[in-house]
Amino acid sequence: MPWVIGFFLWYAIPMGASLYFSFTDFDLVSAEPVQLIGLDNWQKLLVDPEVRNSALVTLKFGAFALPFAIIVPMALAYLLVSKNLRWRQSFRTLFFMPSIIPFVAAVLIFGGVMNGQIGWVNKILGLVGIDGPEWFLDRTWIYPSLVFIGLWGVGNAMIIFIASMNSVPATLYDAAKIDGASEWQSFRHITIPVISPIIFYNLVIALIGLFNYFLVPFVLNNGSGAPGGATNFYALNFFKVGFQFFDMGYAATLAWALFIAAVAITGLLFWSAKFWVHYEYSGD
């Protein structure tokens, strides 16, 4: 199957080339031949304050936002599989719908609704006597704001959670009920272990999203990093280096460093899986 080979070439060759570029001063536009500069780019990477800041920003935001990326869709799914709920299908469709909205449009909508002066969020807070902050300009509130924007993208995770929660054998719940387990106890000790592979899957997807997190900060404030560099994400810095300054060799270095970090972090996650992800229930 030549297609299979072609497919791997599409990844393997550029990755190798990317690694090679990271040892050069390649800049695409200048006429001079590309020069091998050894480890210069990698040394620069280690001391570059922009790199350290953007990596820290990305990790900090990740630590804050990843739990929401799991808990919110899981909570919504839990609501939506409830036996008591009416119009379940319609609810499911409507909760998923924002995930279909083009990201740029969603960022613009949130940019308006959370605007300090004209946004509805602060108007509603004003009704109950709270003076809402300037969400996107305040260092304290910028990450919660980004999480709010992200909530419109939980649809996929929610749908997968719904499917997996529906596949939990009802007999397990019945047995727990006979043993006198509360709603929370059966959620904690039955639902969570059974759907743990799905939690894992969604966590991996969310992590990938974090490494590539670019669009929201870029559209929100043109990639200025405001407030105070808090939205200067790694991907944003990569974009500036590679496609605004056209320092392609260094950009390739940044990309490879991200790749190494991504492999390490996802590797850690896969390693941790054996302690908390239970595959024995997943035979359907």
Next chain:
Amino acid sequence: MAIEVGEPVETVRRRPEVPFEEASRPPKPRFQGWLTTGITGLVLFVFLMPLGYMLVTSVKSEQMIGNLTGPILPRSPATFEYEGEQLDMLTVPMPDGSERELGMLQPGRQVSQFIDPNDPAAGPIEWEGNWRVLEPSYQLDPQWENFPRAWDLMDFPILLRNTLIIAGLGTIGAVASSILVAYGLARFRIPFLRTIMVILIATIILPRFVTLVPTYALFYRIGWVGTFLPLIVPHFFANAFNVFLLRQYFMTIPKELDEAATIDGAGSFRTLWSVILPQLKPAIVAVSLFHFYFAWNDFFEPMIYLSTRTDLQPLSVGLRFFNTLYDSQPNLIQSGALLALIIPVLVFLFAQKVFLQGIDLSGVQK
């Protein structure tokens, strides 16, 4: 890695319907049903509130937005024509405690004169007090012309055309190539199948920036930067996510069907085309929709490849550019956002069943 690949076929099965209704448990009391539904409805209301903001703001005028204490709905101060003059309508508290909407004929600090628009013939009504304490009365006044304005200012037809070309051709490429790769992985004896599958999954985890610099350099050298080609051609080389999803589906189709076709003298492409594809329709539709949405949304690559060609940019990039130009006019921005999201949302509402099933399927294999 804990990902299970190449597992027996039986563990994965097609799910034509999500099992929503389970009859095994008795229905709960009515009260709890409405309580849960009410809570869910409330959550949904908050969840979708930004859409409400968008709808309302998109039909406001700049004055309505500028008036921070003004009404939420798109309303403007009402006026009333009296003897050739436009009178401002004010909400006037009457001595008997009621409030009336009256047109102000003669403002004054101590005494003002008003006209009742329902009964202008009755002549001026005198009201004691300073008119400045009175609230203006509003009437609903949606500014529909914001949509044609945004449409023209952002060159919506051009953006839409570009988006459709990129998304359409890309979808054809992605679906065709993914079917071929998935078919190969599902049906042929391939050495190192397990390794191939693991690498396939690894490419999903791969940050896309790793391959971007050389890819960009390549397209730059062959003169493709500033054309649609870098956004379309790569999708003809399949994508791990689609391959994965389609392979799952392939596994559910019994091999006996292929074998029967082979006995009848069909080659592998013929088998794929006439025997397997017809059964694969739901998965193909799902993958097409996924790619369509991916392409509609994709922002980074169109931006870098088409940064110099505003006439070729798709909606996502165009909308952001529009936002940088008209940042100070939220009504136009929200009209633009509405224009950009209306087609994907309508397509979703029509195709939601297939779409949501496709997502289910993507989550089956952990």
